[in-house]
Amino acid sequence: MAATDGGVAAVDRALTILDAFTEADQSLTLTEISKRVGFYKSTTLRLAESLERFGYLRRLEDGAFRLGPKPLFLGALYQKHFKTSEFVPQTLRQIVDELHEGASFFVRDDDKRVCIHRVDSARAIRDSIQEGARLPLTVGASGHVLLAFSGGQGANYDRIREQLYAISMGERDPETAAIACPVFSVGQKLAGAISVSGPKYRFESADIPAMVAVLEKYSAQLSIAFGGIWPKKLA
DSSP, X not given: OBOTTSSBHHHHHHHHHHHTOOTTOSOBOHHHHHHHHTOOHHHHHHHHHHHHHTTSEEEOTTSOEEEOSHHHHHHHHHXXXXXXXXXXXXXXXXXXXXXXXXXXXXXXXXXXXXXXXXXXXXXXXXXXXXXXXXXXXSSSHHHHHHHHTTTOOSXXXXXXXXXXXXXXXXXXXXXXEEEEEEEEBGGGOEEEEEEEEEEHHHHHTSOHHHHHHHHHHHHHHHHHHTBOOOOSOOO
C-alpha cells in the first residue's frame, strides 16, 4: 500500500522501527519498539523480522532486538563518499539569501580556524573573508565555537556549549561582527562551525535572536547531512 506522501507504507514503517533506536539503547524488546512506533506487536514483529533478514536488526537470545551491522556499513559508505563541497556551499547560499550577510564554514586546524567554504553577500558594504584564510581561534564567533566544542575551558565556553552559538562584535576586526553555530558529525563530533558575518553597525541594529534562529536551523540541517544530531529542539 502506498503511503500518502508518495512513499511506500511498509518501507516507511520499517524505517520508523530503525528510528526508534537511540544512542542510549543497547537493545529493545518487541513491546518497547511497538510502544515507541505505535504499531501493533504483530506488525512490528513482521517488519523486524524483515529487517533482521537484511542485516538491519539482530535478534538476541532473549528475544530483544538490537541494530545489526548493515547500518554501520551504510554509514561507512556515506562517510567515505561524503564531500563538504556537495552540501556546505548550498547551505551557505541559503543563509545569505535569508540574512543578506556573508556566510562561512570554518574548521579547526591546530591553533587556527580555516575557512573552507565562503559565500559573500551581494551587498556593496560587506566583510571580506577568503576561502583558505587562516584566522585566530581566540577571536571571532566561529573561533569561540570551535574552541568551546573542542575542550575549551571557562565560563564563556560553558555558555556557548549550553546555548549552541556565539556572537562577536568587533573582535577580529573593529568594524565587523559575526554569529556562529557548531556543526556536528557522526558520534556528535565537532565537524566545524558555520557563521554569518558583516559590518558591525548592521548587526548592532539587527534582530539578533532572529538571526540566531536562522543559523541554528541551517546548523541542524548540516549536522544531519554530516551524520550528526542537532542537540536542541528548534521552534
